[in-house]
Amino acid sequence: MITVESVAAFRAGVRVLEDVSLNVPAGTVTTLVGPSGSGKSTLLRCLNGLETLAAGSVEIAGHRLTAGPQSPRRLELLRRDVGMVFQQFNLFPHLSVLDNVALPPRVIRQMPAAEARAQAQTLLERVGLAHLADVRPTALSGGQQQRVAIARSLAMEPRVMLFDEPTSALDPAMSGEVLEVILGLARAGQTMVVVTHDHSFARRVATQVAELVAGRVVRQGTAAEVL
Amino acid sequence: MSWDSLGKGGRWAVGLLLAVALLLAGAVAAGSVAAAELEEVVARGELIWAADQEGGGPHVFLDPKNPSQLTGFEVELAELLAAELGVKARFQQGQWDRLPLLLGRTADCVINGIELTPGRQRDYRCSRPYFAYALQLVARRDAPLTSFERLESLGPHGRWRVGVLTGSAAEILMRGRAGLEVDVVGYDGTVDCLEQVTTGVLDATVLDDCIASFYADRFPRLRAVDRPQAGGFYTILTPPDTPHLSAKIDEALGRLLTDGRLKQLYDSWDLAGRQQVLLLRDADEIPPAPRDSWGHLLRSALPLLLSAAGMTVLLSAASFPLAILIGLAVAIGRLYGPPLLRPLLAGYVEVLRGTPLMLQLYALFFLLPKIGLALPALAAAIIGLALNYSAYESEIYRAGLKAVPGGQFEAALALGMTKWQALRHVIVPQAVRIVMPPVTSDFIALFKDTSVCSAITVIELTKRYSVLALSTGRIVELAVVTALLYLAMSWPMALVSRWLERRLERTGAARQP
Known part of the structure; x- marks a missing residue:
């Protein structure tokens, strides 16, 4: 489902990834671990084109990214098949919880509003927040916000889900409810890449673990082998 | 409470x-x-006389050969008068239709082609006449306007559009004469009228014959039509409570008239000195007009003030939404548009912000017709206000767009939205909420700035007030009525802004943990 080949990337003129290769089969979960600044978030952002590749290539969900700037159209099509969940949730504060989840298919796929809202309601049930559909995101706890963000990504029915430290901004109690949702997705066979510092979670969810240090993959294997 | x-x-x-x-x-x-009386003028050693150098020749104007030098027959008359009083003359600039408001404050007298009328006799001290004028119709040589009577039937394009100096005897004549198929348009300067006749915005103008002949060479495409119509005399205005100063000015004028110096002055300006002297010598007294009763004043003034208030509302309501749309487009273009476009938009903002609204309106209304693009005054006013305010709105929106956290744009893109979808559905709605308070306060600023439009003949509330106040002499009473009208308009606006703010609090501005 994902093939990363010899990828290099720079951020603000500094080399943050060098010769990274990675393979993620369909239906499996890969976690990226490593110290802060090791490049794991950058690698994740390379997978949906939020970062530009300096060298190498990425194939993901049938789309291909090569070195250098990519056309906006190519990136849009890719991102419709690749969902991403951010550390800071980034929910849209001017919309209700339900509209946050209904907006992407309505705008991007021109789905009729009623259908988009019905689908959003189903997704909110799936993350256990159907009762909060009509409130503003700012009224929710961090854990609840992150679950809405996951539902929002799922609304586009992505073939791959990317998680960028989804629980780092949460206290342990709230992390738990988010991790449960991610585990549920894993059990349902969703292909996922998760950047995390939480090794116990990595052990529970990961088919494969890749450890990055200073922009290179230093170890790769099952959770038992790497952690 | x-x-x-x-x-x-x-x-x-x-x-x-x-x-x-x-x-x-x-x-x-x-x-x-207390107005500056004779003793004070003498003690000061200066007679301060007010006029409008924009009013043009031959009265008071800047010498084209030496643009720092004020010249005109009234400049010389003021110097002669001051010398008679044993003092020097000092010029005070003012806008022509508001010159009487300077009396007793920054000026001792007004000498600027002020026609002697019963209304002015009532409200000020008027000197004996010093100049005789007649009103001349001026049109383009190729226009079908061949006589004054022709104004009594419709022209080729319907009613004739005739420009006059606001507050002048020409305006009174054109608005007062029955049976004319004429739309009268008030201007702040006679030269503006002549320009607008040349460019075809106006069909004709009516002005004092001495002005028509003074500018005949500068406007070769125009010609005087028919014999001059009604006429009258110019008078020097002094404040009501200055009997000594006004008597002294009358004495001085009498001396200038009898000893030939006035004739000499007018001859040197090609103003038919002998004819002037004869007309002035035999001028009849004009009795002052009776003061209107309060009830009569309200009945006649209120409808005019109300329709002018309607114009103020129309100008703001039509121009502000345009300003917001253009401003938002410019802000988005500067932040997210093609890199080549950005410096152009920045230039647009700086030019419109860096030049006065008055100048922009003037350019739209007086300069565009010179390249064949004549806009009606109302359209020019709305477009001018919209363009001017779009520059300010775009800066507000630019700040609002930048205040939306960067993660919002990234999240929208990561979902697969195009840049424009992200702006339309995620970024702009949040920016609009953020900038609501400064935008509301800008609307109130624009509401007040509509009064500038009077410079291009659009009569809104402030202008209507000033014209009415000066023609009726009820300056304070009408100020109260006008202020109440402004209050009646701004009150609902305050309510709307409060309602918007409450709505804003409910929906929540862009706050991210």
Whole structure:
């Protein structure tokens, strides 16, 4: 489902990834671990084109990214098949919880509003927040916000889900409810890449673990082998 | 009742009422200030005379050969008069239709082609006549306007559009004569009228014959049509409570008239000195007009003020939405548009912000017709206000767009939205909420700036007030009525802004943990 080949990337003129290769089969979960600044978030952002590749290539969900700037159209099509969940949730504060989840298919796929809202309601049930559909995101706890963000990504029915430290901004109690949702997705066979510092979670969810240090993959294997 | 319990709208209203009260107090105080009487003028050693150098020749204008030098027959007359009083003459600039307001404050007298009328006899001290004028119709040589009577039937394009100097005898003549198929348009300068006849915005103008002949060479495409119509005399205005100064000016004029110096002056300006002297010598007295009753004044003035208030509302309501749309487009273009476009948009903002609204309106209305693009005054006013305010709106929106956290844009893109979808559905709705308070306050600023449009002949509330106040002499009373009308308009606006703010609080501005 994902093939990363010899990828290099720079951020603000500094080399943050060098010769990274990675393979993620369909239906499996890969976690990226490593110290802060090791490049794991950058690698994740390379997978949906939020970062530009300096060298190498990425194939993901049938789309291909090569070195250098990519056309906006190519990136849009890719991102419709690749969902991403951010550390800071980034929910849209001017919309209700339900509209946050209904907006992407309505705008991007021109789905009729009623259908988009019905689908959003189903997704909110799936993350256990159907009762909060009509409130503003700012009224929710961090854990609840992150679950809405996951539902929002799922609304586009992505073939791959990317998680960028989804629980780092949460206290342990709230992390738990988010991790449960991610585990549920894993059990349902969703292909996922998760950047995390939480090794116990990595052990529970990961088919494969890749450890990055200073922009290179230093170890790769099952959770038992790497952690 | 506490200050806070009043709410925003209530505080606004109290503020406005206070402002009205202050204005009234100021007006009353002004009335009680003793005008500079003869002794004071002599002690000062200067006779301060007011005129409008924009009014043009041959009265008072800047010498084209030496543009720092004021010249004109009235400049020389003022110097002769001052010498008779044993003092020097000092010029004070003012806008022509408001020159009488300077009396007793910054000027001792007004010498600027002020026609002797019963209304002015009532409100000021008017000197004996010093110049005889007649009103001349001027049109383009190729226009079908061949006689004054032709104005009594429709022209090729319907009613004739005739420009006049606001507040002048020409305006009174054109508005007052029955049976004319004419739309009268008031201007702040006679040269503006002549320009607009040349460019075809106006069919004709009516002005004093001495002005028509003075500018005949500069406007070769125009010609005087028919014999001059009604005529009258110019008078020197002094404040009502200056009997000595006014008597002294009359004496001095009498001497200048009898000893030939006035004839000499007029001859040197090609103004038919002998004819002038004869007309002035035999001029009849004009009795002052009776003061209108308060009820009569209200009945005649209120409809005019109300329709002018309607114009103020129309100007703001039509121009502000345009300003917002253009401003938002410019802001988005500067932040997200093609890199080549960005410096152009920045230039657009700086030019419109860096030049006065008055100048922009002037360019739209007076300069565009020169390249064949004549806009009606109302359209020019709305477009001018919209363009000017779009520059300010775009800066507000640019700040609002930048205040939306970067993660919002990234999240929208990561979902697969195009840049424009992200702007339309995610970024702009949040920016609009953020900038609501400064945008509302800009609307109030624009509401007040509509008064600038009077410079391009659009008569809104402030202009209508000033014309009515000067023609009826009821300056304070009409100020109260006008202030109340402004209050009646701004009150609902305060309510709307309060409602918007409450709505904003409910929906929540862009706050991210």
